Amino acid sequence: MAHEHHNHNHSHGPGHHHHHAGENIKVAFFLNFGFTILELVGGLMINSVAILSDALHDLGDSLSLGLAWYFEKVAKKDRDKEFTFGYKRFSLLGAIINSVILLVGSGFILSEAIPRILHPEPVNAPGMIGFAILGIVVNGAAVLRLKSGDSLNERVVRLHLLEDVLGWVAVLVGGIVLYFFDLPVIDPLLSIGITIYVLYNVVQNLRHGLKIMLQGTPANVNLDEVKTKLVQLPSVQAVHDLHIWTMDGTYNILTLHAVVPNHTSLAEAEVIKQQVRTAMADMDISHVTIELELPSEECSHEGCEPAI
Missing domain, CATH: 3.30.70.1350 (Cation efflux protein, cytoplasmic domain)
Structure with a gap:
């Protein structure tokens, strides 16, 4: 006679990661959203279209972080009649949506950067340097906050913020060079290089997420x-x-x-x-x-x- 057993052996090892995931993403969300507001105000004050464009990108990041925060909270819910395996996969849904948003955002950055190679625009170098330093500090703090997270959602969110850190490093380098030399083409070249790197990682995360959804x-x-x-x-x-x-x-x-x-x-x-x-x-x-x-x-x- 066959013996059937349904075991609910809950591991407290790798599967226990969600305990701090939502809190980490919440902190990253408020850091990113607060800095986005600062960028909008600062960009208007120094009349910098580059800073305003990055503020738009950061606003998209903030929306993605908020979405990830929400899905991490949902993922903690216990199983019920509607979802008998629980809500853990909602965290994955947030990661996939965020990856798609990041793909769209990267496409927007490339569409802005590529034309500037052919037609470089003058940049406010001191303003770039000041915002770049602040951007590195704020987004770097958020990345460090998520460094220990191992959920796919946290990895995708960390990628969002890492893109911002690398972007601000590029802005800082470009600002310093532009302060001493009239070479505005440097900024779009750095932006394209960083975006290609980020796109590669996003595609890897998206493939991983889709494999999970397809029960690989x-x-x-x-x-x-x-x-x-x-x-x-x-x-x-x-x-x-x-x-x-x-x-x-x-x-x-x-x-x-x-x-x-x-x-x-x-x-x-x-x-x-x-x-x-x-x-x-x-x-x-x-x-x-x-x-x-x-x-x-x-x-x-x-x-x-x-x-x-």
Whole structure:
């Protein structure tokens, strides 16, 4: 007779990251939004279109941060009848939306920077230097705040802020050069280089997020190693119909069928399940669903497949 078990083995390792994620993003949001307001006022005061353009970009970042903050809060909700696996994937949704926003923002920056290579515009060098230093300090503080975060959402938000830090470094270098030399083409060249770097990282994060949404095998779990570890357990003769996916990049889920010896008692079955839970916890798998089968039984699921 098959024994079915649905285990809710909640790991406090990698899956425990959401505790501080929302707080980190909240701090980053207020830092970024406050600086955006300062940029708008300062840009108008020194009559700098470059600063105002960056303020527009930072405003988009602030909206993305606010969205990420909201989704991190939603992700902490307990599971219910509507979402039986819980709300962890809402954090992932925020990361994907933010990646798309960053792609659009990067396209906007490129559309502004490329024409300026052909037609350089005069820049207020002292104003650039002053705002660049302030921008590096404010956005750098926000990046450091998110440095320890390991959720996909935090990584994407950190990328938003890192783009700003690198952008302000470019503005600072460009401002210093422009203060001494009349070479306005330097600023758009630096901006294009930074934007290409950021775009590369955004595409990587977006691919990672989409793989999670499509229930791909988690990057930190090796399917062959999982199967090997399972069949090495004393009472597990074989495993099949093995599936691994992740809710948000850290909370990993496993379902499997395990073949056990004939005449396995209920007490022995419970021991086997506990052995599987322990072995999988060591491999960063937080939630395990096991169905035990005897050698004489056929797989009870239609379309049952052997392990890959």
